[in-house]
């Protein structure tokens with residue numbers, strides 16, 4: 001009800017989610033300007049969007065092991081103050097923070113779409129799944145909410161039930177790259193109807209933060225086996241250095 005009322009009076013100032021100053025939008029102009037947009041990095045890996053310090057097309061990891069996805073379209077680098085917004089959304093269930101984050105990514109994707117052939121643009125979205133027990137504990141899957149916002153804004157179907165995480169993997173944080181890959185190898189599973197629904201389709205995987213790319217690599221491989229035409233990764237942020 002409050003959302004409906006506020007929508008009728010969009011000019012009523014609300015506190016900016018980051019600085020608490022009155023603002024007509026969820027994030028004020030000043031805070032939006034200060035966000036760590038990835039486009040501000042001169043050099044980024046063309047495959048995984050990792051910011052690079054030298055003028056090269058690929059990061060070391062993608063050179064050594066080319067990923068099974070075509071590219072990553074990401075709005076920001078996972079740095080202050082964006083990390084605070086993502087934390088508020090994921091761990092404190094502050095849904096307005098989630099909305100502000102969706103809006104940032106939608107804006108970025110709309111700009112990218114304007115420069116992309118329609119024949120190369122994804123046809124459907126799959127949120128990175130969360131194990132049911134973790135979802136139960138958190139109360140929601142943040143990538144699912146994000147994918148729904150993106151799907152609505154960009155008129156793309158969201159398949160949030162085709163893929164599931166059937167193993168309760170250990171948290172990825174703090175693990176080495178080899179341990180992460182091992183941790184994820186058998187973590188995901190596609191439903192039997194997935195091949196029929198996804199064969200020949202261009203798919204975008206939706207994640208919140210891309211860290212080592214291990215998760216999206218594992219999922220992309222699974223989707224490739226199901227016969228999709230291509231996979232790209234859409235996410236809010238990229239950690240600046242691969243761990």
Ligand SMILES: [Zn+2]
Nearest residue numbers: 016019028031
């Ligand atoms: Zn602000």
Ligand SMILES: [Zn+2]
Nearest residue numbers: 045048059062
């Ligand atoms: Zn890369």
